[in-house]
Amino acid sequence: MASPRSTRPATEHACSIHRSLDLLGEKWSLLIIRNALRGQSRFSEFRDELGIPSDVLTARLGTLVEAGVLERRSYREEGARERFSYHLTERGRSLKLVLIALQQWSDEYNPFPGGVVSVVQEVGTGRHASLALVSDDGDLLDEAAVEIARGPAARTW
């Protein structure tokens, strides 16, 4: 890997949302992570399943590894040479919430006419799960009553 030295913004925005989007807002990033959550890890899996151009895939995997979202691991299949695969880190797995938020939004306001293709559920029980806002002591909060407000270090957001 000749390390295409990713050319993403060097400046770290004060706004957290902006920082997230600098990394995740590039085309294909979140879809790669979605597929990784489904258990995919190889270059060819991502490429074939997503239809992403291989040069772009190379660039994205590099960026995501650099950001600590994916981890590059070597593997070796029976009677084949050593190759590399890409696995979610803790940090990457925690993007599950972002993906669930995106999925819930589409399902609620723009559902697929062909039926429900993907569900969010508890592993053992299969109970349906959904996103909610809670206080630190676990009370469920009304979404409309929660705001994104300026914090202590806010200057211009």
Place this chain on the structure above:
Amino acid sequence: MASPRSTRPATEHACSIHRSLDLLGEKWSLLIIRNALRGQSRFSEFRDELGIPSDVLTARLGTLVEAGVLERRSYREEGARERFSYHLTERGRSLKLVLIALQQWSDEYNPFPGGVVSVVQEVGTGRHASLALVSDDGDLLDEAAVEIARGPAARTW
């Protein structure tokens, strides 16, 4: 407005996440929505605050209105001509969860060195709020125990 006839994908993906990203994954879209949640509504506010090129802003506002995320409303300031502003619809406001997810992720794994610029809190009380996964009867679920799984209509996700 000559309606630049947005050229986004005509095909609706079966995958909800993919559908969300077709709309929201374009550069600036989520930042526009973030600023709208902060109460901004005018072309010049978005342009000046975000530093987004005005032609791109025009295109994005058009796309978001078309998608029902924003609503174009006319307003008139004391002694000025009629102009238009852009306001979140119900559908747009519900993207709050997506933005909170993005913010929480950055704050947890890549916090701003200068301190907390933005917080998520309940309006009346100022209590800190955070995203969680809950079952339909309101039980809090462990994030690690929740998966995005194939639904009844799944063919190839």
Place this chain on the structure above:
DNA sequence: TGCCCTAACTTGGCAATTCCAACTGAGGGT
């Protein structure tokens, strides 16, 4: 009537990103 002002856009040209298809390269098997 005509001129100025403002805020919402357009336009044109250039830069960066993405797309696509074809190609390379590092081993391992035969």
Place this chain on the structure above:
DNA sequence: ACCCTCAGTTGGAATTGCCAAGTTAGGGCA
């Protein structure tokens, strides 16, 4: 020595985004 696979590269076209300058539609004011 040659073939096979899979992870990438490479080169060129197309799309998207950026930037600065211009346009437009009224309302106020002279």
